[in-house]
Amino acid sequence: MNSSTPSKPKKPVNRKSLLLTTILGAILLLGALILFMSIEKVPQGYQAVIYSVSGVKEQTKPAGWHIISPLDKAVHYPIRTQTKEYDDLNVATSDGKNLNMDISVNYHVDPTKVVNIFNKFGNADIEGLESGFLRTRVQDGLRQSVAKFSVIETFGVKTSEIKKNTIEMLQDNLTKQGFIVEDIAISSPKADKATQAAIDERVKANQELERAKTDRAIAEENAKKKKIEAEGQAAANEILEKSLSDQIIRKQMIDKWDGKQPITIGSDGVIVDVNK
Incomplete structure (x- = not known):
């Protein structure tokens, strides 16, 4: 006769407890x-x-x-120093030559004006401001500075003045907007082939002119030196001539006589008898 163990009845699922657990988990999540x-x-x-x-x-x-x-x-x-580089900004010189220039700008945002910047530009991030607003202001400042000088001056003697003018304009225009420009670096201008060829010719001509001026100045100095030497020699000769009286000449001959050759000192000068 087979016997079997009666199975335990399953507990009914507590739906209310499961629901509360699910809700609690969702709330925590x-x-x-x-x-x-x-x-x-x-x-x-x-x-x-x-x-x-x-x-x-x-x-x-x-x-x-x-x-x-x-x-x-x-x-x-950013309220600490940022460096932003702008390449190939197009500018024009006072004599109408178009150039491209690279400029590097060190700046930071005034921490007391960040809210004003947001109110002015909305939620534009700093990358958007650098590629839009700041780029426009930097190019405008550089363009105004370069426009005061010729292409030769831009490539040479006026580079420091261009930098000074540019940074001053940027500081004046951007500080009140909340951007503090600390320093800038401007690269050498880049010109097209025709402009570069004209610049090279002008530089060569200037170098030759300076060389000619230098040679002329050297020649003038040498001439002055020779004139001074000649004048000095003439003065010395004049003094010597005045100092050589008959008495002095006779005395010098007597002082130099070795006592062997007879000499005659007369009104015509000193006569040495070479036959004796």
């Missing part, structure tokens, strides 16, 4: 997601402007980790 969305990291050397659909907040965020509303967004502005 949602909370973690909201917390993650609320964390804002501001990199070192930057300052953040916080804004939302309701407007921009006056209180900015320094570098570090911050908890903000998940509905808020942030724009970061």
Whole structure:
């Protein structure tokens, strides 16, 4: 006769407990997601402007980790030195020559004006400002500086003045906007072949002119030197001639006589009798 162990009856599933567990898990997951969305990291050397659909907040965020509303967004502005290079900016000289120049700009954003920058430019990031607003201002400042000088001056003696004028204009125009220009570096201009050939010819001509001036100056100095030497020699001869009286000549001959050859000193001078 077969016997079997009776199976235990299954416990009914507690649907209410399962539902609560699911809801609690969803809440925790949602909370973690909201917390993650609320964390804002501001990199070192930057300052953040916080804004939302309701407007921009006056209180900015320094570098570090911050908890903000998940509905808020942030724009970061560099308050430490940044270097931006602009290549092949087109400029024209006072004599109508078109040149391309490279310029490197060291700048930073004024931390007290980051909110003003946001209000002026909206949520444009710094890369957008560098490629748009800043590029336009830099090119305009460089163009105005170069336009004061000829192409030869731009390539030579006026390079330092061009840099000085450019940085002064950029500082005047950008400081009030919130961008502090610290320094700039301008490369040598790049000209087309025809312009470069004309510049080379002009430089060669100037070099030859300077060489001719130098040669002339040397010749003049040599002539002056020879004149001074001649005048000195003439003066010396005159003094010597005046000092050579008959008495002095006779005395010198007597002083030099060796006592062997007889000499005669008369009114006609000194006569040496070579036959004795």
